[in-house]
Amino acid sequence: MSKYLVTTTRNRSFQRDMLDEHYAFLGDLRADGLLDLAGPFADGSGGAYLLNASNIDEARSIATRDPMHLLGAATVTVYEWDAR
Template sequence: MPRYLVTTMRTANFQQSAIALHYVFLEQLREKGVLELAGPFTDKSGGAYLLTAASLEDARAMAFSDPVHTTGSSVVTVYEWNAQ
C-alpha cells in the first residue's frame, strides 16, 4: 500500500489546545493500522507523520481531518512518498 508523508507546520493562529486533540487523532489512526510513524520537529515549528492509504485522496481526507488542520493551527501538506 502506498505511503504518504504528512507535514504539519504551525501557523500564526496556532492553538496549544489543538495538540491534545491531535494526539487523540494520531492514536485513532494508529489503532486503524494506517499510522506508521509520527513526531514533532525539535525546533517546535510543527511535525510529521507517515500514513498508509489506498490513494492520495484518501490520505488527504485523513490528514485534513486532523485537529491541527481543522482549527487552523497548522498548514497540513500530504506527499506521496516512495520511501525505501
C-alpha cells in the same frame, strides 16, 4: 497500501492546548493501522507523520481531518513518498 508523508506547519493561531486533540487523532489512526510514524520537528515549527493509504486522495482526506488543520492551527501538506 502506499506511504504518504504528512507535514504540519504551525500557523500563528497555534496554541499548545490544541495538541491533545491532535494526539488523540494520531492515536486513532495508529489503532486503525493507518499510521506508521509521527513526531514533532525539533525546532517546534510543526511535525510529520507517515500514513498508509490506498491513494493520495484518501491520504489527503485523512490528513484534512487532523484537528490541527480543522482548527486552523497548522497547514497540512501531503506527499506521496517512496519510502524504503
